[in-house]
Amino acid sequence: MRFSLFKRVCAAALLSSTVFCSSICIISPVNVQAATSKSSKWPKGPDVESKSAVLMDVDSGTVLYSKKPNDKHFPASITKVMTALVALEHSSLDETVTYSRLAVAQSAGGTSSIARDVGEKMTMEESLYGMMLESANECAWAIAEHVGGTEKNFIKMMNAKAKSLGCTHTHFDNPNGLPDDKHWTSALDMAKISRAAYKNPVFAKITGTKHMVLPPTNKHKDPTPLNNHHCMLNFFHTSRYLYDYCVGGKTGYTVAARSTLVTYAKKDGKTLVCVVMCAETPNHWLDTRKLMDWGFDNFKRVKVSDIENITQHVSKLGKSNYGADSSLISVDDSSTIMIPKSASKSDVKMSLSKSTSSSDNVIGLMNFKYGDKTVGNCNLLANSSDVKSYPFHNLSTKKGGSSVSTIQINVFFIAIVCIVAVAIILGLVFLLRHIFWSISKRRRDVTSEKKGHISYKKIRDNDHH
Numbered sequence: 001m002r003f004s005l006f007k008r009v010c011a012a013a014l015l016s017s018t019v020f021c022s023s024i025c026i027i028s029p030v031n032v033q034a035a036t037s038k039s040s041k042w043p044k045g046p047d048v049e050s051k052s053a054v055l056m057d058v059d060s061g062t063v064l065y066s067k068k069p070n071d072k073h074f075p076a077s078i079t080k081v082m083t084a085l086v087a088l089e090h091s092s093l094d095e096t097v098t099y100s101r102l103a104v105a106q107s108a109g110g111t112s113s114i115a116r117d118v119g120e121k122m123t124m125e126e127s128l129y130g131m132m133l134e135s136a137n138e139c140a141w142a143i144a145e146h147v148g149g150t151e152k153n154f155i156k157m158m159n160a161k162a163k164s165l166g167c168t169h170t171h172f173d174n175p176n177g178l179p180d181d182k183h184w185t186s187a188l189d190m191a192k193i194s195r196a197a198y199k200n201p202v203f204a205k206i207t208g209t210k211h212m213v214l215p216p217t218n219k220h221k222d223p224t225p226l227n228n229h230h231c232m233l234n235f236f237h238t239s240r241y242l243y244d245y246c247v248g249g250k251t252g253y254t255v256a257a258r259s260t261l262v263t264y265a266k267k268d269g270k271t272l273v274c275v276v277m278c279a280e281t282p283n284h285w286l287d288t289r290k291l292m293d294w295g296f297d298n299f300k301r302v303k304v305s306d307i308e309n310i311t312q313h314v315s316k317l318g319k320s321n322y323g324a325d326s327s328l329i330s331v332d333d334s335s336t337i338m339i340p341k342s343a344s345k346s347d348v349k350m351s352l353s354k355s356t357s358s359s360d361n362v363i364g365l366m367n368f369k370y371g372d373k374t375v376g377n378c379n380l381l382a383n384s385s386d387v388k389s390y391p392f393h394n395l396s397t398k399k400g401g402s403s404v405s406t407i408q409i410n411v412f413f414i415a416i417v418c419i420v421a422v423a424i425i426l427g428l429v430f431l432l433r434h435i436f437w438s439i440s441k442r443r444r445d446v447t448s449e450k451k452g453h454i455s456y457k458k459i460r461d462n463d464h465h
Contacts, residue, residue, distance in 0.1 A: 191273055307345050
Protein backbone atom coordinates (compact mmCIF):
# COMPACT_ATOMS: atom_id res chain seq x y z
CA MET A 1 0.00 0.00 0.00
CA ARG A 2 2.82 2.39 0.83
CA PHE A 3 4.47 1.60 -2.50
CA SER A 4 1.19 2.36 -4.32
CA LEU A 5 0.92 5.68 -2.49
CA PHE A 6 4.50 6.54 -3.41
CA LYS A 7 3.83 5.80 -7.10
CA ARG A 8 0.78 8.04 -7.15
CA VAL A 9 2.60 10.95 -5.54
CA CYS A 10 5.53 10.56 -7.95
CA ALA A 11 3.19 10.42 -10.95
CA ALA A 12 1.45 13.62 -9.89
CA ALA A 13 4.76 15.38 -9.24
CA LEU A 14 6.10 14.24 -12.61
CA LEU A 15 3.02 15.54 -14.39
CA SER A 16 3.29 18.96 -12.74
CA SER A 17 7.01 19.19 -13.47
CA THR A 18 6.49 18.28 -17.12
CA VAL A 19 3.78 20.89 -17.55
CA PHE A 20 5.90 23.53 -15.82
CA CYS A 21 8.99 22.81 -17.94
CA SER A 22 6.88 22.92 -21.09
CA SER A 23 5.59 26.34 -20.11
CA ILE A 24 9.12 27.62 -19.61
CA CYS A 25 10.12 26.40 -23.06
CA ILE A 26 7.13 28.14 -24.62
CA ILE A 27 7.54 31.47 -22.85
CA SER A 28 11.36 31.76 -22.92
CA PRO A 29 13.05 33.77 -25.73
CA VAL A 30 13.99 31.70 -28.73
CA ASN A 31 17.37 31.53 -30.44
CA VAL A 32 17.13 31.03 -34.17
CA GLN A 33 20.21 30.13 -36.14
CA ALA A 34 21.20 29.16 -39.59
CA ALA A 35 22.82 25.80 -40.20
CA THR A 36 26.38 25.89 -38.90
CA SER A 37 29.18 24.24 -40.75
CA LYS A 38 31.38 21.94 -38.70
CA SER A 39 34.34 23.49 -40.47
CA SER A 40 33.71 27.03 -39.15
CA LYS A 41 37.37 27.71 -38.53
CA TRP A 42 38.94 31.09 -37.93
CA PRO A 43 42.02 31.88 -40.05
CA LYS A 44 45.30 31.46 -38.18
CA GLY A 45 46.90 34.83 -37.55
CA PRO A 46 50.54 35.79 -38.04
CA ASP A 47 53.20 35.78 -35.34
CA VAL A 48 54.03 39.25 -34.03
CA GLU A 49 56.77 40.53 -31.74
CA SER A 50 54.70 43.07 -29.80
CA LYS A 51 53.72 41.91 -26.30
CA SER A 52 50.01 42.61 -26.98
CA ALA A 53 48.10 43.23 -30.19
CA VAL A 54 44.51 43.46 -31.45
CA LEU A 55 43.14 43.83 -34.98
CA MET A 56 39.50 44.95 -35.11
CA ASP A 57 36.97 45.73 -37.82
CA VAL A 58 35.82 49.30 -37.26
CA ASP A 59 32.33 48.83 -38.72
CA SER A 60 31.25 45.71 -36.81
CA GLY A 61 33.66 45.69 -33.87
CA THR A 62 34.69 42.13 -34.75
CA VAL A 63 38.05 41.16 -33.25
CA LEU A 64 39.92 39.52 -36.13
CA TYR A 65 43.16 38.88 -34.24
CA SER A 66 44.34 39.13 -30.67
CA LYS A 67 47.49 38.40 -28.71
CA LYS A 68 47.19 38.79 -24.94
CA PRO A 69 44.39 41.32 -25.51
CA ASN A 70 43.62 41.91 -21.83
CA ASP A 71 47.16 42.31 -20.50
CA LYS A 72 47.63 45.72 -18.90
CA HIS A 73 50.27 48.04 -20.34
CA PHE A 74 51.24 51.70 -20.16
CA PRO A 75 49.69 53.34 -23.25
CA ALA A 76 52.00 56.37 -23.54
CA SER A 77 50.68 58.93 -26.07
CA ILE A 78 47.98 56.75 -27.64
CA THR A 79 46.11 57.95 -24.53
CA LYS A 80 45.43 61.07 -26.60
CA VAL A 81 42.94 59.14 -28.74
CA MET A 82 40.64 59.05 -25.71
CA THR A 83 41.44 62.66 -24.83
CA ALA A 84 40.39 63.73 -28.33
CA LEU A 85 37.22 61.61 -28.25
CA VAL A 86 36.02 63.05 -24.92
CA ALA A 87 36.89 66.60 -26.00
CA LEU A 88 34.99 66.28 -29.29
CA GLU A 89 31.91 65.00 -27.47
CA HIS A 90 31.91 67.83 -24.92
CA SER A 91 33.07 70.94 -26.77
CA SER A 92 32.87 72.88 -30.02
CA LEU A 93 35.80 73.30 -32.39
CA ASP A 94 35.65 77.10 -32.27
CA GLU A 95 35.90 77.37 -28.47
CA THR A 96 38.96 79.22 -27.17
CA VAL A 97 41.43 77.19 -25.11
CA THR A 98 43.71 79.18 -22.82
CA TYR A 99 47.00 77.55 -21.83
CA SER A 100 47.66 77.61 -18.08
CA ARG A 101 51.02 77.46 -16.33
CA LEU A 102 50.35 73.84 -15.38
CA ALA A 103 49.51 72.93 -18.98
CA VAL A 104 52.67 74.56 -20.34
CA ALA A 105 54.73 72.72 -17.69
CA GLN A 106 53.82 69.44 -19.42
CA SER A 107 56.32 70.26 -22.17
CA ALA A 108 59.24 70.36 -19.74
CA GLY A 109 62.00 67.78 -19.90
CA GLY A 110 62.10 67.37 -23.64
CA THR A 111 58.70 65.67 -24.01
CA SER A 112 56.60 66.11 -27.16
CA SER A 113 55.56 69.74 -27.48
CA ILE A 114 54.79 72.64 -29.82
CA ALA A 115 56.21 75.17 -27.32
CA ARG A 116 53.08 76.98 -26.20
CA ASP A 117 53.37 79.82 -23.67
CA VAL A 118 51.42 80.63 -20.51
CA GLY A 119 48.28 82.57 -21.44
CA GLU A 120 48.41 81.53 -25.09
CA LYS A 121 45.04 81.18 -26.77
CA MET A 122 44.13 78.68 -29.48
CA THR A 123 40.87 77.21 -30.70
CA MET A 124 39.84 73.72 -29.64
CA GLU A 125 40.36 72.55 -33.22
CA GLU A 126 43.91 73.92 -33.33
CA SER A 127 44.69 72.35 -29.96
CA LEU A 128 43.41 68.97 -31.16
CA TYR A 129 45.61 69.11 -34.25
CA GLY A 130 48.63 70.02 -32.10
CA MET A 131 47.90 67.09 -29.78
CA MET A 132 47.19 64.46 -32.45
CA LEU A 133 49.81 65.35 -35.07
CA GLU A 134 52.76 66.51 -32.96
CA SER A 135 51.64 64.66 -29.81
CA ALA A 136 51.98 67.93 -27.86
CA ASN A 137 51.54 67.19 -24.16
CA GLU A 138 50.69 70.78 -23.24
CA CYS A 139 47.84 70.71 -25.76
CA ALA A 140 46.39 67.58 -24.15
CA TRP A 141 46.54 69.15 -20.68
CA ALA A 142 45.03 72.46 -21.82
CA ILE A 143 42.20 70.59 -23.57
CA ALA A 144 41.52 68.62 -20.39
CA GLU A 145 41.38 71.75 -18.23
CA HIS A 146 39.10 73.52 -20.71
CA VAL A 147 36.62 70.66 -21.16
CA GLY A 148 36.60 69.29 -17.63
CA GLY A 149 37.03 72.53 -15.72
CA THR A 150 39.95 70.82 -14.03
CA GLU A 151 42.32 68.12 -15.23
CA LYS A 152 41.07 65.76 -12.48
CA ASN A 153 37.46 66.15 -13.56
CA PHE A 154 38.42 65.45 -17.16
CA ILE A 155 40.13 62.23 -16.05
CA LYS A 156 36.83 61.15 -14.50
CA MET A 157 35.17 61.81 -17.85
CA MET A 158 37.80 59.69 -19.62
CA ASN A 159 37.27 56.75 -17.26
CA ALA A 160 33.49 57.06 -17.51
CA LYS A 161 33.72 56.99 -21.30
CA ALA A 162 35.98 53.94 -21.17
CA LYS A 163 33.45 52.14 -18.99
CA SER A 164 30.60 53.02 -21.35
CA LEU A 165 32.57 51.47 -24.23
CA GLY A 166 32.93 48.18 -22.36
CA CYS A 167 36.55 48.65 -21.29
CA THR A 168 37.37 46.42 -18.32
CA HIS A 169 41.16 46.69 -18.10
CA THR A 170 41.64 50.45 -18.25
CA HIS A 171 42.34 53.25 -15.80
CA PHE A 172 43.39 56.70 -16.98
CA ASP A 173 45.19 59.06 -14.62
CA ASN A 174 46.26 61.85 -16.99
CA PRO A 175 45.24 63.17 -20.44
CA ASN A 176 48.58 62.85 -22.24
CA GLY A 177 50.02 59.44 -21.34
CA LEU A 178 53.15 60.58 -19.52
CA PRO A 179 54.54 57.93 -17.11
CA ASP A 180 52.15 57.15 -14.26
CA ASP A 181 51.78 53.89 -12.31
CA LYS A 182 48.02 54.42 -12.10
CA HIS A 183 47.65 54.92 -15.85
CA TRP A 184 47.15 51.74 -17.88
CA THR A 185 45.00 50.00 -20.47
CA SER A 186 44.94 46.87 -22.64
CA ALA A 187 45.18 46.33 -26.39
CA LEU A 188 41.54 45.23 -26.56
CA ASP A 189 40.26 48.20 -24.57
CA MET A 190 42.39 50.56 -26.64
CA ALA A 191 40.92 49.05 -29.82
CA LYS A 192 37.39 49.70 -28.50
CA ILE A 193 38.33 53.31 -27.72
CA SER A 194 40.03 53.79 -31.09
CA ARG A 195 37.06 52.31 -32.94
CA ALA A 196 34.65 54.67 -31.17
CA ALA A 197 36.92 57.64 -31.89
CA TYR A 198 37.16 56.88 -35.61
CA LYS A 199 33.38 56.85 -35.91
CA ASN A 200 33.55 60.57 -35.14
CA PRO A 201 34.12 62.22 -38.55
CA VAL A 202 36.07 65.15 -37.07
CA PHE A 203 38.45 62.78 -35.31
CA ALA A 204 38.85 60.74 -38.51
CA LYS A 205 39.75 63.91 -40.41
CA ILE A 206 42.28 65.07 -37.80
CA THR A 207 44.01 61.70 -37.38
CA GLY A 208 44.29 61.32 -41.16
CA THR A 209 45.91 64.73 -41.69
CA LYS A 210 49.58 64.53 -42.68
CA HIS A 211 50.53 68.22 -42.41
CA MET A 212 48.95 71.48 -41.38
CA VAL A 213 50.00 74.95 -40.25
CA LEU A 214 48.63 76.67 -37.16
CA PRO A 215 48.00 80.39 -37.61
CA PRO A 216 49.74 83.03 -35.45
CA THR A 217 48.44 83.42 -31.90
CA ASN A 218 48.55 86.08 -29.20
CA LYS A 219 51.94 84.66 -28.15
CA HIS A 220 53.40 83.51 -31.47
CA LYS A 221 53.63 85.92 -34.41
CA ASP A 222 54.71 83.22 -36.83
CA PRO A 223 52.64 80.24 -38.01
CA THR A 224 53.43 76.84 -36.46
CA PRO A 225 53.89 73.90 -38.88
CA LEU A 226 52.61 70.50 -37.73
CA ASN A 227 53.61 67.06 -39.02
CA ASN A 228 51.91 63.76 -38.29
CA HIS A 229 54.41 61.42 -36.59
CA HIS A 230 52.74 58.22 -37.83
CA CYS A 231 55.30 56.76 -40.25
CA MET A 232 52.79 54.48 -41.99
CA LEU A 233 50.77 57.55 -42.99
CA ASN A 234 53.33 60.32 -43.38
CA PHE A 235 56.93 60.70 -44.49
CA PHE A 236 58.24 61.59 -41.02
CA HIS A 237 62.01 61.13 -40.88
CA THR A 238 61.70 58.00 -43.07
CA SER A 239 59.55 56.55 -45.85
CA ARG A 240 60.48 52.95 -45.00
CA TYR A 241 57.21 52.17 -43.22
CA LEU A 242 54.70 54.00 -45.43
CA TYR A 243 51.57 51.92 -46.00
CA ASP A 244 49.30 52.67 -48.96
CA TYR A 245 46.09 51.88 -47.08
CA CYS A 246 46.86 53.78 -43.85
CA VAL A 247 44.34 56.55 -43.15
CA GLY A 248 45.41 57.66 -39.69
CA GLY A 249 46.53 56.69 -36.22
CA LYS A 250 48.50 57.73 -33.16
CA THR A 251 52.00 56.95 -31.98
CA GLY A 252 53.26 56.54 -28.42
CA TYR A 253 56.53 55.96 -26.63
CA THR A 254 57.99 56.13 -23.15
CA VAL A 255 60.79 54.10 -21.64
CA ALA A 256 58.28 52.26 -19.43
CA ALA A 257 55.64 51.74 -22.12
CA ARG A 258 58.05 51.06 -24.99
CA SER A 259 56.47 51.72 -28.40
CA THR A 260 52.69 51.76 -28.67
CA LEU A 261 50.71 52.36 -31.84
CA VAL A 262 47.14 52.83 -33.06
CA THR A 263 46.66 52.56 -36.83
CA TYR A 264 43.65 52.85 -39.14
CA ALA A 265 43.64 51.42 -42.67
CA LYS A 266 41.06 51.12 -45.46
CA LYS A 267 40.95 48.70 -48.38
CA ASP A 268 38.18 47.14 -50.50
CA GLY A 269 35.42 48.73 -48.43
CA LYS A 270 36.89 47.45 -45.14
CA THR A 271 38.18 49.71 -42.36
CA LEU A 272 40.46 48.11 -39.76
CA VAL A 273 42.07 49.42 -36.60
CA CYS A 274 45.21 47.82 -35.20
CA VAL A 275 46.61 48.36 -31.70
CA VAL A 276 50.04 47.11 -30.66
CA MET A 277 51.52 47.66 -27.21
CA CYS A 278 54.85 47.18 -25.50
CA ALA A 279 56.82 46.77 -28.73
CA GLU A 280 60.47 47.32 -29.50
CA THR A 281 61.21 49.66 -32.40
CA PRO A 282 60.65 49.04 -35.32
CA ASN A 283 58.38 46.07 -34.52
CA HIS A 284 55.36 48.29 -33.89
CA TRP A 285 55.47 49.32 -37.58
CA LEU A 286 56.28 45.84 -38.89
CA ASP A 287 53.71 44.03 -36.73
CA THR A 288 50.98 46.49 -37.69
CA ARG A 289 51.65 46.09 -41.41
CA LYS A 290 51.70 42.30 -41.07
CA LEU A 291 48.36 42.28 -39.22
CA MET A 292 46.71 44.72 -41.62
CA ASP A 293 47.73 42.69 -44.68
CA TRP A 294 46.52 39.48 -43.03
CA GLY A 295 43.17 41.07 -42.14
CA PHE A 296 42.52 42.42 -45.62
CA ASP A 297 43.56 39.12 -47.25
CA ASN A 298 41.52 36.76 -45.06
CA PHE A 299 38.20 38.47 -44.31
CA LYS A 300 35.21 39.82 -46.17
CA ARG A 301 32.56 42.35 -45.25
CA VAL A 302 28.94 41.17 -45.46
CA LYS A 303 25.84 43.34 -45.18
CA VAL A 304 23.45 42.01 -42.56
CA SER A 305 20.54 42.42 -44.97
CA ASP A 306 22.28 40.02 -47.40
CA ILE A 307 22.48 37.10 -44.94
CA GLU A 308 20.44 34.12 -46.11
CA ASN A 309 16.92 33.90 -44.66
CA ILE A 310 17.51 36.97 -42.48
CA THR A 311 13.89 38.06 -42.96
CA GLN A 312 12.52 34.72 -41.72
CA HIS A 313 14.83 34.75 -38.70
CA VAL A 314 13.87 38.31 -37.82
CA SER A 315 10.20 37.35 -38.10
CA LYS A 316 10.58 34.34 -35.78
CA LEU A 317 12.66 36.22 -33.23
CA GLY A 318 10.35 39.21 -33.28
CA LYS A 319 7.21 37.15 -32.79
CA SER A 320 8.65 34.92 -30.07
CA ASN A 321 10.09 37.82 -28.08
CA TYR A 322 7.74 40.72 -28.77
CA GLY A 323 4.61 39.21 -30.29
CA ALA A 324 4.85 41.80 -33.03
CA ASP A 325 3.75 41.54 -36.64
CA SER A 326 6.83 40.57 -38.66
CA SER A 327 6.01 43.24 -41.24
CA LEU A 328 6.69 45.85 -38.55
CA ILE A 329 10.21 44.60 -37.76
CA SER A 330 13.43 44.94 -39.77
CA VAL A 331 17.20 45.03 -39.33
CA ASP A 332 19.42 48.08 -39.71
CA ASP A 333 20.41 48.03 -43.40
CA SER A 334 23.65 49.91 -42.70
CA SER A 335 25.01 47.17 -40.41
CA THR A 336 27.70 44.75 -41.55
CA ILE A 337 29.54 41.74 -40.18
CA MET A 338 33.05 40.46 -40.89
CA ILE A 339 33.63 36.77 -41.65
CA PRO A 340 36.47 34.74 -43.21
CA LYS A 341 36.59 34.86 -47.01
CA SER A 342 36.18 31.07 -47.09
CA ALA A 343 32.99 31.21 -45.00
CA SER A 344 29.44 30.98 -46.27
CA LYS A 345 26.69 33.33 -45.16
CA SER A 346 24.72 30.25 -44.11
CA ASP A 347 27.40 29.52 -41.48
CA VAL A 348 26.38 32.60 -39.50
CA LYS A 349 24.34 32.02 -36.32
CA MET A 350 21.83 34.56 -35.05
CA SER A 351 20.36 35.32 -31.64
CA LEU A 352 18.55 38.18 -29.96
CA SER A 353 19.38 40.21 -26.86
CA LYS A 354 18.40 43.51 -25.28
CA SER A 355 19.68 46.69 -26.90
CA THR A 356 21.22 49.55 -24.95
CA SER A 357 20.22 52.04 -27.65
CA SER A 358 18.17 55.03 -26.54
CA SER A 359 16.44 55.27 -29.92
CA ASP A 360 12.65 54.88 -29.79
CA ASN A 361 12.45 52.54 -32.76
CA VAL A 362 15.14 50.10 -31.57
CA ILE A 363 13.45 47.10 -29.93
CA GLY A 364 16.34 44.63 -29.70
CA LEU A 365 19.85 43.67 -30.73
CA MET A 366 20.51 40.93 -33.29
CA ASN A 367 23.82 39.16 -32.59
CA PHE A 368 25.83 37.23 -35.16
CA LYS A 369 28.37 34.45 -34.61
CA TYR A 370 30.60 32.40 -36.86
CA GLY A 371 31.62 29.30 -34.95
CA ASP A 372 32.48 30.59 -31.47
CA LYS A 373 33.48 34.05 -32.72
CA THR A 374 31.24 37.10 -32.45
CA VAL A 375 31.31 38.75 -35.88
CA GLY A 376 28.96 41.68 -35.35
CA ASN A 377 25.50 42.81 -34.34
CA CYS A 378 22.78 45.13 -35.52
CA ASN A 379 19.71 46.82 -34.13
CA LEU A 380 16.30 45.26 -34.61
CA LEU A 381 14.05 48.11 -35.70
CA ALA A 382 10.35 48.84 -35.42
CA ASN A 383 9.07 50.09 -38.78
CA SER A 384 5.90 51.67 -37.41
CA SER A 385 5.17 54.22 -34.72
CA ASP A 386 2.48 51.83 -33.49
CA VAL A 387 5.16 49.34 -32.44
CA LYS A 388 7.15 52.01 -30.60
CA SER A 389 4.30 52.75 -28.25
CA TYR A 390 2.88 49.23 -28.22
CA PRO A 391 3.68 48.39 -24.56
CA PHE A 392 2.10 51.65 -23.39
CA HIS A 393 -1.18 51.85 -25.35
CA ASN A 394 -3.09 51.30 -22.12
CA LEU A 395 -1.54 54.38 -20.47
CA SER A 396 -2.57 57.98 -20.85
CA THR A 397 -0.29 60.31 -22.80
CA LYS A 398 0.43 62.19 -19.57
CA LYS A 399 1.91 59.01 -18.09
CA GLY A 400 4.12 58.30 -21.07
CA GLY A 401 1.65 56.27 -23.14
CA SER A 402 0.53 56.78 -26.71
CA SER A 403 -2.58 58.39 -28.10
CA VAL A 404 -3.75 55.10 -29.66
CA SER A 405 -7.34 54.46 -28.58
CA THR A 406 -7.16 50.67 -28.71
CA ILE A 407 -4.97 48.09 -27.02
CA GLN A 408 -3.07 45.73 -29.30
CA ILE A 409 -3.16 42.17 -27.97
CA ASN A 410 -1.37 39.08 -29.18
CA VAL A 411 -4.29 36.67 -28.76
CA PHE A 412 -2.30 33.57 -29.68
CA PHE A 413 0.40 34.24 -27.09
CA ILE A 414 -2.14 35.05 -24.36
CA ALA A 415 -4.09 31.86 -25.18
CA ILE A 416 -0.95 29.75 -24.80
CA VAL A 417 -0.12 31.39 -21.46
CA CYS A 418 -3.67 30.76 -20.20
CA ILE A 419 -3.60 27.11 -21.28
CA VAL A 420 -0.25 26.58 -19.59
CA ALA A 421 -1.49 28.28 -16.41
CA VAL A 422 -4.62 26.10 -16.31
CA ALA A 423 -2.51 22.98 -16.89
CA ILE A 424 -0.21 23.89 -14.01
CA ILE A 425 -3.17 24.53 -11.69
CA LEU A 426 -4.82 21.22 -12.65
CA GLY A 427 -1.55 19.41 -12.07
CA LEU A 428 -1.20 20.92 -8.60
CA VAL A 429 -4.84 20.12 -7.77
CA PHE A 430 -4.32 16.54 -8.92
CA LEU A 431 -1.21 16.27 -6.75
CA LEU A 432 -2.89 17.71 -3.64
CA ARG A 433 -5.97 15.57 -4.16
CA HIS A 434 -3.89 12.39 -4.24
CA ILE A 435 -1.94 13.43 -1.17
CA PHE A 436 -5.09 14.18 0.89
CA TRP A 437 -6.85 11.05 -0.40
CA SER A 438 -3.87 8.90 0.51
CA ILE A 439 -3.64 10.43 3.99
CA SER A 440 -7.38 9.93 4.60
CA LYS A 441 -7.26 6.33 3.39
CA ARG A 442 -4.31 5.61 5.62
CA ARG A 443 -6.17 7.00 8.62
CA ARG A 444 -9.23 4.86 7.80
CA ASP A 445 -7.08 1.77 7.50
CA VAL A 446 -5.43 2.44 10.85
CA THR A 447 -8.81 3.02 12.50
CA SER A 448 -10.20 -0.20 11.01
CA GLU A 449 -7.23 -2.19 12.24
CA LYS A 450 -7.68 -0.86 15.78
CA LYS A 451 -11.41 -1.65 15.79
CA GLY A 452 -10.77 -5.16 14.51
CA HIS A 453 -8.20 -5.78 17.24
CA ILE A 454 -10.57 -4.59 20.00
CA SER A 455 -13.43 -6.83 18.76
CA TYR A 456 -11.15 -9.85 18.66
CA LYS A 457 -10.00 -9.17 22.23
CA LYS A 458 -13.60 -9.02 23.51
CA ILE A 459 -14.42 -12.37 21.91
CA ARG A 460 -11.38 -14.00 23.57
CA ASP A 461 -12.36 -12.57 26.95
CA ASN A 462 -15.90 -13.99 26.65
CA ASP A 463 -14.52 -17.42 25.81
CA HIS A 464 -12.50 -17.45 29.02
CA HIS A 465 -15.60 -16.68 31.07
